Amino acid sequence: MAHETHAKTLPADLGAPAFVDGWQKRALIIGLAFSVIAAGLALADGSIDHVLRAWLLGMVLTFGFSVGGLALLMVQYCSGGKWGLLLRRPLEAMSRTLPLVFVYWVVVTLSLRKLYLWAAVGDVSAALKSGWINEVQAHAIEFKRPMLNPMAFVVTGLVCFAIWGFYTWRLNALGLQRDAASPATTPKWIKRMENISGPGIVVYAITMSAAVIYWVMSLDPTWYSSVYGLLFLVGQAYGVLALSIIVVISLSKAEPFKTILRQTEQHDLGKLTFAFVMLNIYLAFSQFLIIWSGNLPEEIPWYLDRIRGHWGVIITLDLIFHWLIPFTLLLSRDLKRNKKRLVLVCQWMVFARAFDLFWLIEPNFKDAAGNLHFSWGILEYAAVPVAMVAFWVAYFCTQLKTRPLVQTNDPHLAEILEPEHVHA
């Protein structure tokens, strides 16, 4: 069709803009400040218990950003689409933060006895006699011993991190090689990335399920839910998409994202995020409905611990924060096309994800189950994860600066440089 082309040209410098240094500095300052606050709270509380619980929350949250970023990277290689090209380098940078998450995990592993009942209880019958654990817990701990023991915890964790590390290394290395290759090889590269990513998504789903079952679900050794892995998988996508939108829009204040971020792709990302908001509540509610309907003594105490004793307030707020607010706001087409407002909603979603994890983690412990009460310790949840996420952001910025922000050897690049509403 005869029509003139108005395609934009990609700027010569594709490196991260200078203000990423500023983000990094700010993140480090916040990280240090909140570390000091966390230490102060631990002194006021006189115990390190809550520091570790909050640490676990921070670890699971940053794990979601890092490995969830890797998963979304693999998904976009398989699905294609211009949004994928847009996110590719930020997602690669997220996946390369895995070493920091590993360090966070090592700290959890070193404090197994403080966090996990199954690790703390050595002699089950003695613990039962002394009244430390009840009969149900004693039975569960004994029955699940082959799976829930420190050795299995460490080995599973190491295997999972090794697998994620492999995929991170492979995809990141090939991503650079692809840019150096000639455009004639592009179709081969697309196939190659797909062939790695497709099985990678399956492997990720399995390893991630195993990891969260050990790290979070086993905090209560008596309880189990078959949808648990999927719930975290969707939760990670929820968090990672929100984070990606924040990163992409913040980067668009300068080149090269100023050129390549179009309203169409921003809108698409908003829609995708909306889908995950929906899927997240769908799964969470399904789990609740099934357990509520069954009303079995093996399952229902987990919810009762999280509803009774003022936890009802938290679960209600969780529903509002985690679903109602993002859902109603992201329904709006105008909001999804507005940079400032979309970023605000996404920041809120990252907070809501952390709030949801608080509701999942804290009631596992005997002093908090069915009894939400104030202590200096509980404030650690507002200090330790903030510091950990801030350090993570600083590390992420380092990784973001190491490569050009746009992959050039990709057919979508020409499309993304065209003006919006192209005449077919």
Next chain:
Amino acid sequence: MPPREGTYGLLAEFDTPGDLIRAARQARQDGWRRLDCYTPYPVEEAAEAIGFHRNKVPLLTLIGGLMGGAAMFGLEVWISVLAYPLNIGGRPTYSWPAFIVPAYEWTILFAGLSAAFGMLALNGLPALYHPLFNAPNFRDGATTDKFFLCLEALDPKFDLAEAKKYLESFQPVSVVEVQY
């Protein structure tokens, strides 16, 4: 309503969407308000060019969805609490978690139906007759490969001779007069 007679409007035919959009944008800028674009596939810029504004479909969808959800939830509450209370495994008769799923489905169903039928109604569809189909080039081209701009006679600026001259200034393939 008595049958309308006379000129419906002037129809200009273009070969490319780009030409159509340029003409439509200019016409809108020159003060034309009763005008419309016809293209074989959605061309978003054409809608923008003639001053597309918000419509009431989102509002209809929202109202439809809320009504669907409320109706189903109400029905379930009425059956389980008032009309036919049953003791199911000792659960309360007002078991809201169990009511959510059908209420949700009805929300989606009625939101979807409201969007689809609301869109049709606001478009004035179904319409059994449209004067533009009197133009043979429109019949043949509007759904295949031609792009049309129609200046309607209802526009206060409309004057048959002047409007024809005006449209011809965009160098269309043809300009034809369409009768009711």
